[in-house]
Amino acid sequence: xxxxxxxxxxxxxxxxxxxxxxxxxxxxxxxxxxxxxxxxxxxxxxxxxxxxxxxxxxxxxxxxxxxxxxxxxxxxxxxxxxxxxxxxxxxxxxxxxxxxxxxxxxxxxxxxxxx
Amino acid sequence: xxxxxxxxxxxxxxxxxxxxxxxxxxxxxxxxxxxxxxxxxxxxxxxxxxxxxxxxxxxxxxxxxxxxxxxxxxxxxxxxxxxxxxxxxxxxxxxxxxxxxxxxxxxxxxxxxxx
Numbered sequence: 001x002x003x004x005x006x007x008x009x010x011x012x013x014x015x016x017x018x019x020x021x022x023x024x025x026x027x028x029x030x031x032x033x034x035x036x037x038x039x040x041x042x043x044x045x046x047x048x049x050x051x052x053x054x055x056x057x058x059x060x061x062x063x064x065x066x067x068x069x070x071x072x073x074x075x076x077x078x079x080x081x082x083x084x085x086x087x088x089x090x091x092x093x094x095x096x097x098x099x100x101x102x103x104x105x106x107x108x109x110x111x112x113x114x115x
Numbered sequence: 116x117x118x119x120x121x122x123x124x125x126x127x128x129x130x131x132x133x134x135x136x137x138x139x140x141x142x143x144x145x146x147x148x149x150x151x152x153x154x155x156x157x158x159x160x161x162x163x164x165x166x167x168x169x170x171x172x173x174x175x176x177x178x179x180x181x182x183x184x185x186x187x188x189x190x191x192x193x194x195x196x197x198x199x200x201x202x203x204x205x206x207x208x209x210x211x212x213x214x215x216x217x218x219x220x221x222x223x224x225x226x227x228x229x230x
Contacts, residue, residue, distance in 0.1 A: 009155075034218065043205060043221040044158075090157065092219075100146065100165045101211065102173070103219055107157035 002027050004093045006106035013081050014114045021076040021109050023091030031093040032101060033074040035065055038088040038108075047089075050074065061085070086113040117142050119222035121206050127228045128196050136191040136225050138206035144220070145211045147189040149173075149181060151202040152224075158205065164189055165211070196229045203227070 004025045013019055025031060032051055036044040048059025055067040065076045074091060088108045094101040122137045140147065145166050150158040160173030164183040178200060180192045189208075193200055206222040 036221075043223045044207075044219075045221075046218050049218050100163070100171075101209065102148070102160065102163055104160075105150075105158040107155065 002093060002095055002104050004091055004104055004106040006091055006109050008109045010110045010112060012112040012114060015083050016080050019078045019081045021089050023074045023106060025072050025093045027095055029095060030069060031095040033067060034092040035059065035076045036090045036092060038090065044090065081113055083113050083115060086111055119206055119208060119220055121222035121225050123225060125226040127230060130197055130229055131195050134193045134196055136204055138189045138222060139187050140208045141187065142208060142220065143186060144208035146209045147183065148207045149191045150205045150207065151175065152205060153202050161191065198229045201227060201229045
């Protein structure tokens with residue numbers, strides 16, 4: 001069964017500092033990869049996605065993620081964090097199976113931003 | 116505005132009662148999904164539908180049923196609610212064309228409390 005791991009439950013950074021959120025998956029093939037953000041009381045918003053091609057993906061709100069096949073990782077980065085980035089972040093993977101792409105989500109990483 | 120509408124926004128339900136959570140999308144997406152979100156567990160798939168007329172079971176389907184009579188609607192029914200079904204429920208959809216998916220769009224969620 002496919003699985004995705006976000007090793008960090010909470011991450012605390014100071015405003016203006018750089019950020020990296022980790023995501024690892026376990027599959028034989030390269031899945032579709034996503035990062036979502038959820039603000040308190042809200043639904044999930046897509047930050048970026050990787051299907052193929054360039055392994056460095058740019059997303060919204062200044063986020064980027066790098067796919068590393070050798071490490072089965074898809075880590076999310078931002079060079080300078082803003083207070084408004086405080087939220088829950090979810091990594092998701094989806095693998096083609098019989099014509100469907102059912103996403104599996106990690107348990108999430110809560111980002112806390114100190115002023 | 117294109118997207119997913121979930122209703123109700125929140126509900127307090129007596130144990131043993133029947134409840135249907137509504138989900139409607141106006142993007143003509145092929146696939147739709149129901150997730151529940153619980154603290155520390157991330158999002159877990161309940162049921163999914165790859166296209167109108169078909170449904171499938173996810174990771175935690177027990178106690179839930181779905182139907183997909185048309186492209187736009189994907190209601191989730193709790194036949195006899197139990198307190199362990201207290202959760203936030205998210206409906207999502209995705210377009211599947213040419214063997215690729217375009218990401219997943221989420222509704223704003225339904226907060227359900229079973230007492």
